[in-house]
Amino acid sequence: MKFLSPRYASHAIVAAALLAAGCSAEPDADPAQAPSSGASEAADASEAPTTEAGPVLRSEVKGLRIVAASTVPSHPDSGADQCGPQVDGLRSAAAKAVQAKGWNVTGEAAVGGYDVVSFVGTTEQGTSGSCLLTEGNVGLFKGGVLKAIAYMGKGPGTTTSIGSLKRIEGNAIRILDGDFVPQPLADIRFADNGAVTVAALPKSDKVCGGEGTLPNIQSMPINKAHAVLVKAGWVPSPSLPGDEQRDDRAAELFEKGIKEAESCSGTGFGYCSFGYLGRAGRLSVTTVGDAEWPTVASYGVTCQASD
Incomplete structure (x- = not known):
C-alpha cells in the first residue's frame, strides 16, 4: 500500500x-x-x-x-x-x-x-x-x-x-x-x-544469530502472511496484558481465524498488531489499511535470551 x-x-x-x-x-x-x-x-x-x-x-x-x-x-x-x-x-x-x-x-x-x-x-x-x-x-x-x-x-x-x-x-x-x-x-x-x-x-532472512528463519512477508495480506509464517514454524501467540479485550477490528480478525490479532488503531493508517512465537524469539507484525485483510507494513523479532 x-x-x-x-x-x-x-x-x-x-x-x-x-x-x-x-x-x-x-x-x-x-x-x-x-x-x-x-x-x-x-x-x-x-x-x-x-x-x-x-x-x-x-x-x-x-x-x-x-x-x-x-x-x-x-x-x-x-x-x-x-x-x-x-x-x-x-x-x-x-x-x-x-x-x-x-x-x-x-x-x-x-x-x-x-x-x-x-x-x-x-x-x-x-x-x-x-x-x-x-x-x-x-x-x-x-x-x-x-x-x-x-x-x-x-x-x-x-x-x-x-x-x-x-x-x-x-x-x-x-x-x-x-x-x-x-x-x-x-x-x-x-x-x-x-x-x-x-x-x-531475499525470500527470507536469518534472525537471532541464525537461530530462526523469517520469511519475507512484506506487503502480504495478513491471511496470506499467517499461512506463510505458520508453515515456517511461527506459532500465533498474541500478547494481551492482563484481561485486556480486543477492539472490534482485532476481534473481527480473530473470529476469521487470525488468532494472533492483538489490537488495531481506529484512526490514521489503521495499524493492527499481531504476535507470534518461534524458536528464535517473539515476532511482532504490524499491518496497515482498512481492507478485509490488511497488509503487512513492518515486522521484527525480539530474540529470546540465550542460556
Whole structure:
C-alpha cells in the first residue's frame, strides 16, 4: 500500500547534485583534483602517485544505482525539514558531517568496513506522526571520507526515493523507501573481497544469530502472511496484558481465524498488531489499511535470551 504525496515524484534526484558537486562515477576521477590547463602532460608515469583502488560496485535492482563518489555538497534548501531530526544522537563522524551540510540523517550503521549513512534533503509531515522523505541517498564512508553513494535513478514511473536504512544480520543493511509507511527497497551487501552490491530482497532472512528463519512477508495480506509464517514454524501467540479485550477490528480478525490479532488503531493508517512465537524469539507484525485483510507494513523479532 502506498500513500504517495503528489509532489513525491517531482523532486530532482539529489544524486545528480552530488555528481555535479564533485562526486565521480569513477573511483579515481575527482574533478576537484584535476590538473590545471597549463599542467604538463609529459610527466613520467612512474612518478605519478599511487591511488587506492575503489570498491567494486554494482546494482542488481532496477532503478537503484550505486557509484563511486567523493563529496557531499551542502543542501541548498535549509527550510525543507518539516519533521525534525530522524535520528537522535549521531555516532559516526560521517553522519555528523552529512548533517552539518544541511541534510537530515535518517540512519547510520557500521558494516563491511564502512560507516553507512542514509540522508534525505526534504521531509514532509503526515498524519499519525508519519513523515515523507525525499531526495534520499545512502553514503558509504571510510575514515570520514565518502567512497560511494546509492540513490534512486530517474526514469519513467519512478515514484519513490530512498528514505532510511536498518541493520540486518550478515554483512548487510536494508534500504527502506521514504513513503509515509516505509517499505523495504533492497539490501546493500558487503563481500569479503570488498565488492559492494545493491541486491534484491531475499525470500527470507536469518534472525537471532541464525537461530530462526523469517520469511519475507512484506506487503502480504495478513491471511496470506499467517499461512506463510505458520508453515515456517511461527506459532500465533498474541500478547494481551492482563484481561485486556480486543477492539472490534482485532476481534473481527480473530473470529476469521487470525488468532494472533492483538489490537488495531481506529484512526490514521489503521495499524493492527499481531504476535507470534518461534524458536528464535517473539515476532511482532504490524499491518496497515482498512481492507478485509490488511497488509503487512513492518515486522521484527525480539530474540529470546540465550542460556
